[in-house]
Amino acid sequence: MSAASLTLATLAKDLRLEWRSKDAINAMLFFALLVVVIFSFSFDPTAEESRHIAGGLVWVAFLFAAVVALNQTWARELRNQVLDAYRVSPAPANALFLAKVLGNFVFVSVLEALMTPLFVVFYNLRALGPAYQLPIVAALGTWALVVNGTFFAAMSLRTRSREIMLPLLLFPISIPALVAMVEATNSILTGEYSARFWVVLLAAYDVLFTMASLFLFETVLHAE
Amino acid sequence: MKRAFPVLAIVTAVLLSWGLYQALVVAPTEQTMGDVQRIFYYHVPSAWTAFVLFFVNLIASIIYLASRNAKADALAVAAAEVGVVFCTVVLVTGPIWARPVWGIWWTWDLRLTLTLVLWLIYVSYLMLRRFSTSGQTPLIAAVLAVFGALDVPLVYFSIWFFRTQHPQPVIGGGGSIDPRMLHALLINWLAFSCFATLVCWSRYRLEILRREIDETQALEALLEGGVSGGRR
Numbered sequence: 001m002s003a004a005s006l007t008l009a010t011l012a013k014d015l016r017l018e019w020r021s022k023d024a025i026n027a028m029l030f031f032a033l034l035v036v037v038i039f040s041f042s043f044d045p046t047a048e049e050s051r052h053i054a055g056g057l058v059w060v061a062f063l064f065a066a067v068v069a070l071n072q073t074w075a076r077e078l079r080n081q082v083l084d085a086y087r088v089s090p091a092p093a094n095a096l097f098l099a100k101v102l103g104n105f106v107f108v109s110v111l112e113a114l115m116t117p118l119f120v121v122f123y124n125l126r127a128l129g130p131a132y133q134l135p136i137v138a139a140l141g142t143w144a145l146v147v148n149g150t151f152f153a154a155m156s157l158r159t160r161s162r163e164i165m166l167p168l169l170l171f172p173i174s175i176p177a178l179v180a181m182v183e184a185t186n187s188i189l190t191g192e193y194s195a196r197f198w199v200v201l202l203a204a205y206d207v208l209f210t211m212a213s214l215f216l217f218e219t220v221l222h223a224e
Numbered sequence: 225m226k227r228a229f230p231v232l233a234i235v236t237a238v239l240l241s242w243g244l245y246q247a248l249v250v251a252p253t254e255q256t257m258g259d260v261q262r263i264f265y266y267h268v269p270s271a272w273t274a275f276v277l278f279f280v281n282l283i284a285s286i287i288y289l290a291s292r293n294a295k296a297d298a299l300a301v302a303a304a305e306v307g308v309v310f311c312t313v314v315l316v317t318g319p320i321w322a323r324p325v326w327g328i329w330w331t332w333d334l335r336l337t338l339t340l341v342l343w344l345i346y347v348s349y350l351m352l353r354r355f356s357t358s359g360q361t362p363l364i365a366a367v368l369a370v371f372g373a374l375d376v377p378l379v380y381f382s383i384w385f386f387r388t389q390h391p392q393p394v395i396g397g398g399g400s401i402d403p404r405m406l407h408a409l410l411i412n413w414l415a416f417s418c419f420a421t422l423v424c425w426s427r428y429r430l431e432i433l434r435r436e437i438d439e440t441q442a443l444e445a446l447l448e449g450g451v452s453g454g455r456r
Contacts, residue, residue, distance in 0.1 A: 148371075151371075155352070155364045155367065155368070156352075158356055158357060158360050158361075158364060159352065159355040159356045159357060160355050160356075160357055161355065165351070165352065165355055168348050168351050168352075169348050169352060169368065171344075171348075172341065172344040172345045172347075172348045172372075172375075173345065173348075173371055173372065173375050175341050175344075175375075175379060175382075176375065176378035176379045176381070176382040176383075177378075179382040179383070179386055180382055183385075183386060197385050198385075201378065201381060201382055201385070204378065205378050208374055208378070209371070209374065212370065212371060212374055216289075216367050216370070219289070219363065219367065220363070220364060220367055223360040223363045223364060
């Protein structure tokens with residue numbers, strides 16, 4: 001079995017599992033909805049100034065919700081010792097890692113697609129800048145969150161209270177990506193400045209950490 | 225090597241007291257800031273020491289990843305722990321100085337933010353070590369150290385560009401420094417480097433000893449289990 005078909009097989013399995021149970025997506029959606037509602041009580045959401053902080057709100061909500069999906073990425077494989085089977089199988093570790101990252105990317109993208117209209121309605125948002133850039137920023141930003149998130153979730157498998165450990169590892173490292181996502185989104189929503197630098201920075205972040213994860217994942221998976 | 229430890233301890237004590245004398249008595253009072261500026265002789269050396277220690281942690285982590293040398297991991301723990309302490313000193317002394325001089329405790333300036341993010345990354349590193357179970361701790365901690373190092377240039381660029389978009393309070397400015405001030409600063413820098421080496425060294429030895437004890441106890445438990453199992 002080639003690495004690509006292995007990746008596709010694992011991805012298809014994860015998507016089918018999620019399609020049938022809908023555990024992660026339901027939890028993520030409701031969680032993000034709660035964040036949106038609670039934020040809207042902490043300031044006047046329809047004021048003109050809230051446009052300047054909308055980018056931050058959107059991404060903080062997505063980040064928190066993404067942790068829900070990331071946490072169950074590997075926990076699911078612990079049942080019935082599936083992960084141990086992966087370890088002893090000759091399948092390349094990176095194929096498994098890429099499948100997990102792609103799976104999480106799909107989950108978080110679906111969440112974003114469903115939550116964005118709600119943000120638009122609740123916060124009265126309208127892009128004053130070039131709106132076609134928003135999907136690019138969303139894709140790059142989501143990849144930045146899930147590639148490191150999936151990697152750190154695999155690392156935190158070997159810790160006590162791993163559900164708490166994942167955000168503790170993920171958030172500090174994600175700070176530059178978060179700044180870039182928030183600033184790029186704000187620049188598009190306000191139309192006051194160009195998002196170009198932030199998109200380049202996000203792309204650099206994605207490339208760098210994808211390579212680092214692929215380079216080190218096998219070591220982490222086989223750590224005994 | 226063990227004989228060098230007390231020598232280093234004495235040298236450090238002498239340097240620290242001389243540095244204190246230089247900083248509080250010899251160095252002239254700064255024209256505009258007054259005596260509060262003297263915190264600078266502790267703030268700056270702490271920052272340098274913290275950054276050097278984080279760098280030592282990174283090198284030790286890479287060595288561990290390459291060779292699985294347990295001593296490299298012990299050095300990585302020691303450097304990270306002592307580095308976080310020095311970095312905390314930087315983050316505490318900074319606002320104490322900034323409040324009377326800038327009029328604010330904190331500003332999201334490039335250096336301040338970078339130091340804070342580094343501190344966060346290394347606190348998460350220590351948390352990971354603390355929460356980790358069984359023998360894979362050194363490996364996953366070393367991997368996190370590498371990820372943290374990769375993050376630093378990205379944090380730098382993101383904060384740098386973030387700052388150019390948002391107005392900032394004007395900080396510092398040029399001006400020449402009195403040679404006695406520079407002297408006091410360098411003495412303190414040397415003293416802090418010796419102090420950090422000393423603390424790191426004892427922490428490193430402690431870590432090695434702790435692991436030896438763990439291994440001995442595990443072995444003893446194994447042997448005892450074997451003996452009692454045989455009797456039954």
